[in-house]
Amino acid sequence: MTKKPYVFITRKVPDETLAPLKEIAEIHSWTEEEIPVPRETLLEEAKKADGLFTMLSDKIDTKLLDHAPNLKVVANLAVGYDNIDIAAATEKGVVVCNTPDVLTDTTADLTFALLMATARRIVEAADYVKEGKWQNWAPLLMAGSDIHHKTIGIVGMGRIGSAVAKRATGFDMNILYYNRSRNETAEKQLGAKYVSFHTLLEQSDYIVCLAPLTKETENLFTSEVFHKMKRSAIFINASRGAVVDETALQRALEEGVISGAGLDVFKEEPISSEHPLLRLKNVVALPHIGSSSMETRKEMCELVSRNIANVLCGKKPETVVEA
Incomplete structure (x- = not known):
């Protein structure tokens, strides 16, 4: 046998x-x-x-x-x-x-949910209620940032990036993207505009990283890069943790260089509850669940x-x- x-x-x-x-x-x-x-x-x-x-x-x-x-x-x-x-x-x-292919839409769903949760302070607001802090209504209570009609900048316009761009069209967002090569299908079907990395950083309200981890993308997001973003910008990472200098991101968030961050990935995983980024209220952190349905x-x-x-x-x- x-x-x-x-x-x-x-x-x-x-x-x-x-x-x-x-x-x-x-x-x-x-x-x-x-x-x-x-x-x-x-x-x-x-x-x-x-x-x-x-x-x-x-x-x-x-x-x-x-x-x-x-x-x-x-x-x-x-x-x-x-x-x-x-x-x-x-x-x-x-x-x-x-x-x-099989995880494209699921990961895009999570990425956009992470963007929305960070922008509208969903996790922070839910904790606010659970902790018994909600005593009354106020005009600016847990006021976040609008998503509709804003500019999203997608770094990495592959299958998942294109799926996120498709979701952004439902919010009437202006879609910019930076990629190793042009994605003409996304341009024609979704109205996405191919721009330089520098332009994307300067003009985007939401910077969403979906790039693969390569020698070129490792530590792509540095202190210098965060300083080129709008002070109101929100950074979303659903690709790989190693594309980000986490110390630089922490400083940028603490010093108000950018407004917030939604992170599904980290350089070393899993992170502990003592990770410095978790001390910040303007950070939404998830345990790498992009395709987890x-x-x-x-x-x-x-x-x-x-x-x-x-x-x-x-x-x-x-x-x-x-x-």
Whole structure:
């Protein structure tokens, strides 16, 4: 009897999403839902794995790849893949997959919700009521900033950026964007205007970062960048924490250089309750839940399972990351 290929899953995922893998592989999973698999365990599992079902928190580097002689595929439960050394994997003939498309609308929903919550002080106002501070009505009680008819500047006009721009049209917003290349579809269909990074910073009321983490975008948002924004500007980050100098952002918020920030991601995750940005009332912080809806996470897991199964069966996976 032919031995089945071995697949290691680095986090607990819905069992029903693993059907494509169960048919063709022996599966072993890390059983914790919120605690990442220890590095030592991942290295040991990689030694015997034909396939790895991974998360952004799992570092797939040269050391791991050098000790994984049977590895054929690494499939990430994310659009991003900055946790994987793509060049090293390609050199060793390991296919790398991700989960684009299926999470676009869900992440765009969360991004725009984060923008709205920050602008209208939703979290702060809800806490105000829960803490028993609401004693009377006042004209400027918890007054925030309008969203309609304002200018949104989107840094990173890919699938998610375009979906956020589509939502902005419902608020009659002026849409600016900065990207590595022109997105003519967004320009024609959504009325988005391609501008320089400098122009976007100067003119936008809301700066929304949806750019991937690359050498060019790492620490893109510095003190100098925040000082180019309007004092009334609100910064939203739903991409990667490392695109922001968090110390510079903290100072900008404390000193009134910008008005507020909505953050779904941080440089080092998870953050503790002692993180300096959490002391600021003009910050809305979320635990990296951009694509976290039941429907989307299920669809993402199913796509990862199909990608691994396809590679192990000698078929072409649905979503391959090119080197």
